[in-house]
Amino acid sequence: MTAKPKLAVFKFASCDGCQLTLLDCEDELLAVAEAVEIAYFLEARTQEIEGPYDIGLVEGSVTTDHDARRIREIRKQCHYLITIGACATSGGIQALRNWADLPEFVRHVYADPQVISALDTSTPIADHVIVDFELRGCPINKQQLLSVLLSLIGGHKPRLPSYSVCIPCKQRQTVCVAVTRGIPCLGPVTQAGCNAICPAYNRECFGCYGPQQQANVPSLTHQFLRAGADRGHLVRLTRNFNGYAPEFREASNLLEQHD
Amino acid sequence: MAPRHLPVGSFVRIDKHDLQSILDSLSQRGYRTIGPRLRDDAMVYDELTRVSDLPIGYIDEQDGGRYRVVSDPQQRWFGYVVGPHSLKNFVFPPHETLLRSHRDADGLWSTQTELPETRPVAVLGVRSCDLRALRVQDRVFLEGPYVDVHYQSRREPLFLVAVNCARAAATCFCHSMKTGPAVRGGHDLALTEFVDHFVIEVGSDTGGEVVTETNWTPCTIEEVQAANDVPQRLSSAMQLRDKTLPASSAGDVEVDHPNGRYLDIRGIRELLLDNLEHARWQAVGKRCLSCANCTMVCPTCFCSSVEEVASLTQDNVERKRSWASCFTAEHSYMNSGTVRKTTASRYRQWLTHKLATWHDQFGQSGCVGCGRCITWCPVGIDLTVEVAALRGDKS
Numbered sequence: 001m002t003a004k005p006k007l008a009v010f011k012f013a014s015c016d017g018c019q020l021t022l023l024d025c026e027d028e029l030l031a032v033a034e035a036v037e038i039a040y041f042l043e044a045r046t047q048e049i050e051g052p053y054d055i056g057l058v059e060g061s062v063t064t065d066h067d068a069r070r071i072r073e074i075r076k077q078c079h080y081l082i083t084i085g086a087c088a089t090s091g092g093i094q095a096l097r098n099w100a101d102l103p104e105f106v107r108h109v110y111a112d113p114q115v116i117s118a119l120d121t122s123t124p125i126a127d128h129v130i131v132d133f134e135l136r137g138c139p140i141n142k143q144q145l146l147s148v149l150l151s152l153i154g155g156h157k158p159r160l161p162s163y164s165v166c167i168p169c170k171q172r173q174t175v176c177v178a179v180t181r182g183i184p185c186l187g188p189v190t191q192a193g194c195n196a197i198c199p200a201y202n203r204e205c206f207g208c209y210g211p212q213q214q215a216n217v218p219s220l221t222h223q224f225l226r227a228g229a230d231r232g233h234l235v236r237l238t239r240n241f242n243g244y245a246p247e248f249r250e251a252s253n254l255l256e257q258h259d
Numbered sequence: 260m261a262p263r264h265l266p267v268g269s270f271v272r273i274d275k276h277d278l279q280s281i282l283d284s285l286s287q288r289g290y291r292t293i294g295p296r297l298r299d300d301a302m303v304y305d306e307l308t309r310v311s312d313l314p315i316g317y318i319d320e321q322d323g324g325r326y327r328v329v330s331d332p333q334q335r336w337f338g339y340v341v342g343p344h345s346l347k348n349f350v351f352p353p354h355e356t357l358l359r360s361h362r363d364a365d366g367l368w369s370t371q372t373e374l375p376e377t378r379p380v381a382v383l384g385v386r387s388c389d390l391r392a393l394r395v396q397d398r399v400f401l402e403g404p405y406v407d408v409h410y411q412s413r414r415e416p417l418f419l420v421a422v423n424c425a426r427a428a429a430t431c432f433c434h435s436m437k438t439g440p441a442v443r444g445g446h447d448l449a450l451t452e453f454v455d456h457f458v459i460e461v462g463s464d465t466g467g468e469v470v471t472e473t474n475w476t477p478c479t480i481e482e483v484q485a486a487n488d489v490p491q492r493l494s495s496a497m498q499l500r501d502k503t504l505p506a507s508s509a510g511d512v513e514v515d516h517p518n519g520r521y522l523d524i525r526g527i528r529e530l531l532l533d534n535l536e537h538a539r540w541q542a543v544g545k546r547c548l549s550c551a552n553c554t555m556v557c558p559t560c561f562c563s564s565v566e567e568v569a570s571l572t573q574d575n576v577e578r579k580r581s582w583a584s585c586f587t588a589e590h591s592y593m594n595s596g597t598v599r600k601t602t603a604s605r606y607r608q609w610l611t612h613k614l615a616t617w618h619d620q621f622g623q624s625g626c627v628g629c630g631r632c633i634t635w636c637p638v639g640i641d642l643t644v645e646v647a648a649l650r651g652d653k654s
């Protein structure tokens with residue numbers, strides 16, 4: 001990588017929250033701006049420097065034909081392509097349409113449905129092009145983003161956890177809400193990265209960071225069912241921000257099949 | 260009148276409310292006093308300066324993947340047993356900085372070891388299984404060729420006020436592991452609870468000094484006997500429940516669940532190591548989540564991962580150590596990739612280390628029978644059941 005790598009940030013179907021995380025690095029932003037050249041980041045600056053880029057951060061999922069063509073162009077322009085957030089890595093909350101009838105959604109939502117041209121599905125970036133690294137979360141975590149940028153600038157492999165949310169949950173000495181209160185918590189099957197914030201505020205993990213490296217979702221949902229959880233609730237819990245990630249998707253389909 | 264210092268091995272009696280003056284003496288001596296507190300639906304170790312903040316009148320019901328606090332008709336002060344925390348949280352905390360390096364304007368690096376704050380900790384309410392677990396960790400951190408100075412600086416000043424258990428949860432199996440319920444060494448003071456008083460056994464010189472500062476009276480032989488009887492009768496009741504006899508036959512001590520846990524440790528090392536390809540590992544691998552809760556709560560698990568974290572300018576680097584677990588892919592990652600790729604192989608690694616190869620490595624078992632890994636496993640995987648299954652299929 002050159003002395004001052006060129007960074008580009010691209011947006012697909014998403015809420016912009018992950019890009020905002022980059023802007024939210026207030027204290028670190030100057031240092032980031034010094035370390036990289038922010039070549040393309042429409043949310044932050046109007047100036048657009050042409051590619052190729054050393055690092056491309058991609059937010060959002062692919063929901064239109066135009067998206068599907070654009071991501072292939074972007075891939076060609078970027079040395080490292082990194083997806084940021086649940087939409088880009090698993091299709092996002094908008095991937096709920098993958099289980100539904102899109103034209104019907106469109107009729108309900110838009111006054112002029114005929115102007116909408118969209119694919120039937122919302123799919124992750126990795127379904128379309130090769131992705132070098134996934135930064136999980138809804139939204140992503142600022143420390144993780146900085147650490148990945150730092151690794152790439154320094155020329156080494158990013159090191160982020162692939163294990164469960166239960167590890168940071170126990171490390172911060174939170175009492176388990178699943179064991180003490182029988183609340184279905186997705187922490188055991190979800191990847192760490194948020195420092196287990198939800199259980200620390202007395203509620204369950206709902207899977208923002210997607211499946212952990214060895215997610216055994218059916219075993220967990222089986223246990224919740226045995227303990228009296230509502231099947232419909234478990235379908236909604238697993239079919240959430242990362243519902244279309246394969247491990248969560250299969251588990252929610254399995255839950256529905258046995259209805 | 261009273262001697263200035265009670266010798267190790269003496270037994271005294273104090274009124275229940277005088278436990279406060281023991282806490283006060285410890286605070287005056289500069290200890291940070293910790294004890295069981297009811298927080299977020301569990302008994303956790305936290306700051307404790309008033310005995311009225313103890314979970315008096317509450318007990319815990321524990322089973323695989325389940326923990327509930329309920330009220331105690333007997334209104335005991337120490338009727339509950341062990342919660343999710345253990346002494347590990349204090350001597351080997353979840354995260355700590357080991358050293359810091361700084362690069363100055365001339366580009367020269369300086370490095371210094373970061374030692375933890377020196378304020379000593381006193382823990383009240385420690386159980387026999389936890390004292391034994393501490394001994395297991397001492398062996399790992401202090402008694403090998405390398406002494407862990409970070410552990411040592413917390414461990415050495417630790418003051419421990421133990422409690423003899425009068426009640427066992429359904430998940431407790433110290434009687435199988437011969438680690439309890441009676442407190443046998445490793446304590447500064449050991450309490451046995453009665454309706455209106457405690458009997459205290461002095462376990463160290465400092466313990467003897469602390470007790471003299473409270474309102475104590477010497478124990479009669481009968482009182483000493485009664486105190487020894489409490490964990491003794493619990494132990495018998497735990498043995499009886501193995502034969503699924505009703506707990507009531509054990510007198511006034513209380514054992515949850517007539518079918519509490521039991522682990523047959525005869526020939527356990529060979530049982531496990533001779534059955535590495537047993538079908539049971541695959542079966543438990545299907546249920547296990549690789550979530551690592553069992554290793555996080557286990558009071559003897561000592562694995563950590565060390566990471567160097569640089570500031571954005573790369574001029575400051577901290578070396579940080581955090582709890583790690585053999586249930587993660589990272590744990591067995593080497594340049595050729597992850598060695599233990601399946602959950603079944605990770606569960607097998609954990610159990611065979613705990614119960615078998617720990618003997619080879621450290622000359623003792625890695626399990627003290629506290630039952631935490633059973634209670635805090637989200638799917639209630641139970642090592643006593645797994646071992647019984649391996650054994651049952653064998654004989």
Ligand code: SF4
Nearest residue numbers: 166169176177185187
């Ligand atoms: S509260 Fe959730 S994330 Fe925390 S240990 Fe329990 S199951 Fe895991």
Ligand code: SF4
Nearest residue numbers: 340388424431433439
């Ligand atoms: S395992 Fe034994 S010593 Fe530990 S809490 Fe239970 S009864 Fe007490």
Ligand code: SF4
Nearest residue numbers: 557626627629630632
């Ligand atoms: S393996 Fe389980 S029962 Fe044994 S010491 Fe660890 S947590 Fe306690």
Ligand code: SF4
Nearest residue numbers: 547548550551553636
């Ligand atoms: S045994 Fe239980 S607590 Fe341990 S990793 Fe497996 S599911 Fe998690």
